[in-house]
Amino acid sequence: MIEDKNQQRTPLSTLGEFALIDHLTKNFEISHTSTVKGIGDDAAILDFGDKSIVVTTDLLVENVHFDLSYMPLKHLGYKAVVVNLSDVYAMNAEATQITVSIAVSNRFPLEAVEELYAGIETAAKIYGIDVVGGDTTSSTTGLLISVTAIGQVQKDEAVRRDTAKVGDLLVVTGDLGAAYMGLQVLEREKEVYKVNPNSQPDLEAYTYIIERQLKPEARKDIVKLLKDLDVKPTSMIDISDGLSSEILHLCKGSKVGCDLYEDKIPLDPTVITVCEEFNIDSTTVALNGGEDYELLFTVSQADFPKIKANPHLSIIGHLVEESAGVHLVTRANTKIELKAQGWKTFD
Amino acid sequence: MIEDKNQQRTPLSTLGEFALIDHLTKNFEISHTSTVKGIGDDAAILDFGDKSIVVTTDLLVENVHFDLSYMPLKHLGYKAVVVNLSDVYAMNAEATQITVSIAVSNRFPLEAVEELYAGIETAAKIYGIDVVGGDTTSSTTGLLISVTAIGQVQKDEAVRRDTAKVGDLLVVTGDLGAAYMGLQVLEREKEVYKVNPNSQPDLEAYTYIIERQLKPEARKDIVKLLKDLDVKPTSMIDISDGLSSEILHLCKGSKVGCDLYEDKIPLDPTVITVCEEFNIDSTTVALNGGEDYELLFTVSQADFPKIKANPHLSIIGHLVEESAGVHLVTRANTKIELKAQGWKTFD
Numbered sequence A, B: 001m002i003e004d005k006n007q008q009r010t011p012l013s014t015l016g017e018f019a020l021i022d023h024l025t026k027n028f029e030i031s032h033t034s035t036v037k038g039i040g041d042d043a044a045i046l047d048f049g050d051k052s053i054v055v056t057t058d059l060l061v062e063n064v065h066f067d068l069s070y071m072p073l074k075h076l077g078y079k080a081v082v083v084n085l086s087d088v089y090a091m092n093a094e095a096t097q098i099t100v101s102i103a104v105s106n107r108f109p110l111e112a113v114e115e116l117y118a119g120i121e122t123a124a125k126i127y128g129i130d131v132v133g134g135d136t137t138s139s140t141t142g143l144l145i146s147v148t149a150i151g152q153v154q155k156d157e158a159v160r161r162d163t164a165k166v167g168d169l170l171v172v173t174g175d176l177g178a179a180y181m182g183l184q185v186l187e188r189e190k191e192v193y194k195v196n197p198n199s200q201p202d203l204e205a206y207t208y209i210i211e212r213q214l215k216p217e218a219r220k221d222i223v224k225l226l227k228d229l230d231v232k233p234t235s236m237i238d239i240s241d242g243l244s245s246e247i248l249h250l251c252k253g254s255k256v257g258c259d260l261y262e263d264k265i266p267l268d269p270t271v272i273t274v275c276e277e278f279n280i281d282s283t284t285v286a287l288n289g290g291e292d293y294e295l296l297f298t299v300s301q302a303d304f305p306k307i308k309a310n311p312h313l314s315i316i317g318h319l320v321e322e323s324a325g326v327h328l329v330t331r332a333n334t335k336i337e338l339k340a341q342g343w344k345t346f347d
Helices: A018-027 A072-089 A112-126 A178-195 A205-216 A220-228 A244-255 A269-278 A283-287 A301-307 B015-024 B073-089 B110-127 B180-193 B202-214 B222-228 B243-255 B271-278 B284-287 B299-306
Strands: A033-035 A044-048 A051-061 A094-104 A130-140 A146-155 A169-172 A235-239 A257-261 A294-299 A313-320 A326-329 A333-339 B035-037 B044-048 B051-060 B094-104 B132-139 B144-154 B169-173 B235-237 B256-261 B294-299 B313-321 B328-331 B334-339
Touching: A018 B110, A033 B132, A051 A072, A051 B094, A051 B144, A072 A094, A072 A112, A072 A146, A072 A220, A072 A235, A094 A112, A094 B044, A094 B051, A094 B144, A112 A130, A112 B015, A112 B180, A112 B235, A130 B015, A130 B035, A130 B044, A146 B051, A146 B144, A146 B235, A178 A205, A178 A269, A178 A283, A205 A269, A205 B271, A235 A244, A244 A283, A244 A294, A244 A313, A244 A326, A269 A283, A269 B222, A294 A301, A301 A313, B015 B299, B051 B073, B073 B094, B073 B110, B073 B144, B073 B222, B073 B235, B094 B110, B094 B334, B110 B132, B169 B271, B169 B299, B180 B271, B180 B284, B202 B271, B235 B243, B243 B256, B243 B284, B243 B294, B243 B313, B243 B328, B271 B284, B294 B299
Parallel strands: A051 B132, A094 A130, A130 B051, A257 A326, B094 B132, B256 B328
Antiparallel strands: A033 A044, A044 A051, A051 A146, A094 A146, A169 A294, A169 A313, A235 A294, A257 A313, A326 A333, B035 B044, B044 B051, B051 B144, B094 B144, B169 B294, B169 B313, B235 B294, B256 B313, B328 B334
16 A cells, blocks of 8 residues: 655644644745735735735634534534634725535534524625535534635735834724633533533623624624724734734734733723633733634824724734834733744644 | 524435535525626636636545545645646636645644645646645544635636537546546555555556546646637536536536437546456446546537547537436437436435
């Protein structure tokens, strides 16, 4: 039989997810003039004629990205679409089409797959996108969903993550950390359920954070808001892996440093309460929790008057020289170097 | 906990793969004018400005679509790209970009994933496409690859499967059945290997058919050839699931019938020999084997002089009224109704 004679064996866990992608794709060359931006942003940018197309893809794997013991299939379908749309909006583009592929084992009945697609359909309707293709196949074990989203944007209006400038203001939408704390509550309830399947949990106090975990929304409204405010961000990225990780991506790509102010990080009151309940530091949760699907962007200081006091936007820091590094300025006014602690799925 | 209260349970295997997709997506609406063709062809057709974009996606799952005991990872990477490009060429388009997502369990070392990507890179180079994005994540069990391919074509030059006309000639490229017989040989050798791991099989006589299985090529050349011949097919589809299944797709989409002539089906001599060795009917293999990645298309009779005697093209039948049905005309001149027996992955 044909065998792999390669005896080297380096565990995947020695590299993080991002380092792995960098490593595997470092030799890939771009040959088409229509490829404006390939690997390395929220989405690729392709130019075909008078408009730019953005393309992004995400894979959701059972028991890695979701747990069906508390994730209803309809929500899962919805979320699978939303996480991809978030990447399109992070390019300042309008999401227009998606393809959806699923691999599903025979343990799922048709009705379960119908639920999943009902969620996909709902998201498509709410966000105004067309489902234009996909693939459906069996899997030997769990459920896997692969979504590719396509968007369009006027030429030269796509916003990348590698174009921020020293002096720019760092802005984030919405609030952070809620999805992660929602997950903590759901995990706790799962453990309770294992011990006592008849317990009826009262989750009312946690509605907001559970919804942020199970049914997140993508910030389509922000792309419109920025247009209405006549603000073109100098760079943008979506927050899927935690604020810390995304700031580092943005700074690395743009070759800048950053001062992030702890007291400016937007937190919902529920997050603060639940963090106290779980005895977790809320800043740590906002920095490293992930799955918030908010947008992080930079604007030039000249745009400050246009964005200040907008309830959707929080100015959380500013960009400095690359040599100055990336730091969190704490409430006690000490500077701590920011390190990525995002989702390392290969651990 | 949140539970699915739906007590209906219909096994997925009661529907075939195509019926399942049809069922799940039947309510999906198209709202964007840029969506020219959504679900239901080899690829979606999107119009952004002066060119049409085609988009297609495929999912390859370990132990469903490939078996790593005889599929080298480099070949797998290559094949994962090729099967998607085949769908782009089947639209008469030029393939330009792909995204590649993989889910991989920790049992794979980095070197294995590098092999896979080396195959992807080789295919990208040979077919002249850019890898512009993707996602890499862990899986709890096997390996899964999801590729999305993008191509471009002049507006109104995309060729669909639902536009064939009665009287058109049915044409197929290359030869059929080799990939399936290659798989039979590999499966047989796997069984031999289980019994005696030291056996050294002599596979030289099977080189062609094994290569068709492990390292198929997509017919990029045919898109160019048709342009050079100044022939625009009236419809086109790629043969991934077997000739029979694809003819039925084309006829159903175009609302026509078909007479397919058994003695015109192109078979490589190796396929005939190996079919005899395995005691399988070679016509059955060509009709239902699948994974040939040849193109099946129709041309108007006026184009007959342009394509006759071309070594890459075989005229295998002609289209008739829908009411006349879809038939195989055997060597004995009897008519047998064609039925799809393609890859039913949910069995």
